[in-house]
Amino acid sequence: MTSQNPSSNKSRRSFLKKSAGAASAAVAAPYFFTAQTAQGEETVSKNDKVPIGLIGAGGMGTGNMRSAAKWVDVVAIADVDQNRLQKANKDLGGGKADLYSDYREILERDDIKALHIATPDHWHTKPLIEAMLAGKDIYCEKPLTLTIDEGKQIRKVQKETGRIVQVGTQQRSTFPLFTKAMAIVADGRLGHIHKVQAAIGGAPTSKAIPVADIPEGLDWDRWLGPAPKVDYRHEGKATNCHYEFRWWYEYSGGKLTDWGAHHVDIANWALKLNGQTAGPLSIGGSVQHPVEFDENGYPKQNDRYNTATKFQFDVAFPGGTEMIIRDDTDNGVMIEGDKGRIFVNRGKLVGAPVDALKDNPLPEDAIQKVYKNLPMVGNARAAHWACFLHCHKEGLEPISDVHSHMEMLNICHLAGISARFGGRTLKWDAANEQIVGDDQANAFLTRKYRDGYEIEGV
Numbered sequence: 001m002t003s004q005n006p007s008s009n010k011s012r013r014s015f016l017k018k019s020a021g022a023a024s025a026a027v028a029a030p031y032f033f034t035a036q037t038a039q040g041e042e043t044v045s046k047n048d049k050v051p052i053g054l055i056g057a058g059g060m061g062t063g064n065m066r067s068a069a070k071w072v073d074v075v076a077i078a079d080v081d082q083n084r085l086q087k088a089n090k091d092l093g094g095g096k097a098d099l100y101s102d103y104r105e106i107l108e109r110d111d112i113k114a115l116h117i118a119t120p121d122h123w124h125t126k127p128l129i130e131a132m133l134a135g136k137d138i139y140c141e142k143p144l145t146l147t148i149d150e151g152k153q154i155r156k157v158q159k160e161t162g163r164i165v166q167v168g169t170q171q172r173s174t175f176p177l178f179t180k181a182m183a184i185v186a187d188g189r190l191g192h193i194h195k196v197q198a199a200i201g202g203a204p205t206s207k208a209i210p211v212a213d214i215p216e217g218l219d220w221d222r223w224l225g226p227a228p229k230v231d232y233r234h235e236g237k238a239t240n241c242h243y244e245f246r247w248w249y250e251y252s253g254g255k256l257t258d259w260g261a262h263h264v265d266i267a268n269w270a271l272k273l274n275g276q277t278a279g280p281l282s283i284g285g286s287v288q289h290p291v292e293f294d295e296n297g298y299p300k301q302n303d304r305y306n307t308a309t310k311f312q313f314d315v316a317f318p319g320g321t322e323m324i325i326r327d328d329t330d331n332g333v334m335i336e337g338d339k340g341r342i343f344v345n346r347g348k349l350v351g352a353p354v355d356a357l358k359d360n361p362l363p364e365d366a367i368q369k370v371y372k373n374l375p376m377v378g379n380a381r382a383a384h385w386a387c388f389l390h391c392h393k394e395g396l397e398p399i400s401d402v403h404s405h406m407e408m409l410n411i412c413h414l415a416g417i418s419a420r421f422g423g424r425t426l427k428w429d430a431a432n433e434q435i436v437g438d439d440q441a442n443a444f445l446t447r448k449y450r451d452g453y454e455i456e457g458v
């Protein structure tokens, strides 16, 4: 990518360069986590902060902005819920941000070059594509899409516009755990990898959730956006709106994309580092849903959560390599090779090849190399933001790039399509991104956007 940002200014450039230099020095230490955390504490002066437009001011949007607070100024916020808009402005902008109910007004502003999109999953592809077309660089929350065809559109527009897109899969910037695990893989410590396993937990169930009055301040029609028009439902914690949207196929892929976007990403990254370039060939397994599905793959009830509660999918790759995606066992990723296996999650990285590092450490630059030599500043969320800001500034491809995200998200989406048909095995033509000989399943490669909410400019 060669995008140049017109908002470049010298001081921001020097801040990020300085961070990069310090990070390289930190990487030279055998266990550099402490050094990086210290570096991540660095603050920049108010004038050097990157102006950010936030689209979707819920739990993650505001949380992410707090993680990046040392380096960014949230100057504009868009949300379809006035309550969230006001609260986020108080929390993030000190009450000074410009507030919008329609994110497109932020896209029109020339003074804002970088955006954070943290809307619900069904509202990612449209603003992301429109933002790229408007010349913005974007840190967009995972999963970028609900369908495989949306992924094709995003890749196409990203290639055409050259915009910088970081996906919110911050596990890639979790240096002492996931990134280190990838360095172990890349250094050949596991030998040939023949099996990876992503344990991601199952979705919750709900009772029937009654239709409820739309809360004051919430524009329910715009919250639904491209999704089908339905009633607002709410009782206690259960709803088809804020946060709980994850448990409805209309707005998400359930755990298969919510956590799949994290752990399948790591599992797939390991395969790529190990030379597995082609595939997958097929996917199928067993699945349980909280509601019955009709023969066309649609839930028969519309008043309760409908995403998969229990599942085990087997993803076959050329050469006999397999990936398992399951709801049970310890949440995390198991990577098995002919020389040993490791397990990694957000709390630990374990296995004989990890123990062996005491006597035979990784090369000093091993982690930096899998991190594409990008600056390693802080850890996890903060580091992921530092990575985005650096790439925004320098016109580089971030660590969670669109291409690798789509490649692994195709697997998550195929699991979701298989799930709608009881876990039926789908044969996948990866080159043409088509399911072979299964029209019912292929119908879910795309989704119809509701009138008035089509993607603009394509």
Ligand SMILES: NC(=O)c1ccc[n+]([C@@H]2O[C@H](COP(=O)([O-])OP(=O)(O)OC[C@H]3O[C@@H](n4cnc5c(N)ncnc54)[C@H](O)[C@@H]3O)[C@@H](O)[C@H]2O)c1
Pocket (backbone or CB within 6 Å): 055, 056, 057, 058, 059, 060, 061, 078, 079, 080, 081, 084, 101, 103, 118, 119, 120, 121, 123, 141, 142, 143, 168, 169, 170, 222, 223, 225, 241, 242, 243, 244, 258
């Ligand atoms: N990377 C991670 O670890 C991580 C963790 C949690 C959530 N997420 C992702 O972040 C996203 C948001 O999740 P959340 O838990 O914050 O959800 P949330 O429901 O708390 O927040 C979403 C916000 O977007 C707003 N919104 C909806 N449509 C909008 C539109 N058209 N324009 C502007 N705002 C709109 C909603 O009103 C809400 O305030 C999801 O995609 C989720 O997968 C990522």
